[in-house]
Amino acid sequence: MRLYTEVIAVHAIDIDELRDCLAKAIEPGNSTYIRGHAFEDAIEVVFTAVPGCDVQRNSLNRFASEEVDLSVMNFKDPGGLRALPDIFLVECKDWSVPVNAATVSTFALKIRHRGCTLGILVAANGVTGNPHERTAAFQSAALALAEGTKILLMTTADLHTITCATDVVDLLHRRLLDLVAAGTFTLA
Numbered sequence: 001m002r003l004y005t006e007v008i009a010v011h012a013i014d015i016d017e018l019r020d021c022l023a024k025a026i027e028p029g030n031s032t033y034i035r036g037h038a039f040e041d042a043i044e045v046v047f048t049a050v051p052g053c054d055v056q057r058n059s060l061n062r063f064a065s066e067e068v069d070l071s072v073m074n075f076k077d078p079g080g081l082r083a084l085p086d087i088f089l090v091e092c093k094d095w096s097v098p099v100n101a102a103t104v105s106t107f108a109l110k111i112r113h114r115g116c117t118l119g120i121l122v123a124a125n126g127v128t129g130n131p132h133e134r135t136a137a138f139q140s141a142a143l144a145l146a147e148g149t150k151i152l153l154m155t156t157a158d159l160h161t162i163t164c165a166t167d168v169v170d171l172l173h174r175r176l177l178d179l180v181a182a183g184t185f186t187l188a
Contacts, residue, residue, distance in 0.1 A: 013049040013164055018042055022159060025094050025124070039094035040069050042159065043122050047090065049165045052077025066110050079165070083173050088118040099123040101140040108144035108151060118150045120172070126155050127185060134184050142184040152176060153185040 024030060024038035040057065047055050052075035059068045070090035076082050091107045093099045104127065111119040121127075129136025141151050152175040162168055178186035 013162060013168075014045060015163060018045045018159065018162070021045060022156065036092070036094050039122075039124065040092045043070060043090060043092050046159065046162060046168055047072055050077075050080050050168050051165060052080035066113060068110065068114065071114075079169070081169055081172060083176055085116065085118050087116055088120065089114060089116055090120045090122060093121065093123045095124055098126045098128045099137060100128050101136045104137045104140035104151065105144070108140065108147070108149045111144075111149050111151070112147075117148060118152070118176075120152045120154060122154045122159075124156045126187070127153060131182070131184055131186065138184045141179075145179065145183060150176065150179055151185070152179060153187065155187070 021038045021042035025035050025042060027035065030038070044055055044057065047053050047070065054073040054075070056071045056073075057069070059071050068089050069092045072088050072090060074081050074084050074086055074088065076086070089107075089111055091110070093103065099121065104121065107119055107121055111117070127137035127141075129138040131138045134142050141153070144151055152172060154171070154175075158171060162171070175186060
């Protein structure tokens, strides 16, 4: 279901490049570094295709204590992420297991330290816990939201459904609405 119904131009995502990056990210013969970098490449492909988004990779803070995988400047193009803030952070976790609560809490802190209000966690295999009981990572997302920090969740399964920038916009706008309505991550 589209939240924003104005007719907009469809911006293509290079699906072949996206799939190639995702394939490199799961190739067991590749090193952890190569797999992680390929996963970040895939996410960069997705966000650079969204109208009005400009992406910066691997930003280290002045104290060399926190790195951000992607920082996104959102110029709120009519066909882009109009409901998201002007700047948000993206954390990429190409883990073979779900991301745990401590990692979600650390990302929430990183978002606040950078003066942002929203981050997108791209967790290849989801997060730990139960959304209905708000356990584990779902509790961390709920606590972050209560403190004014919104974290949206994307998974590899989501990435495989994307065919154009409009799919990304629809997905993230829906996740933002669902996050506020449910009070924690959603995957629907």
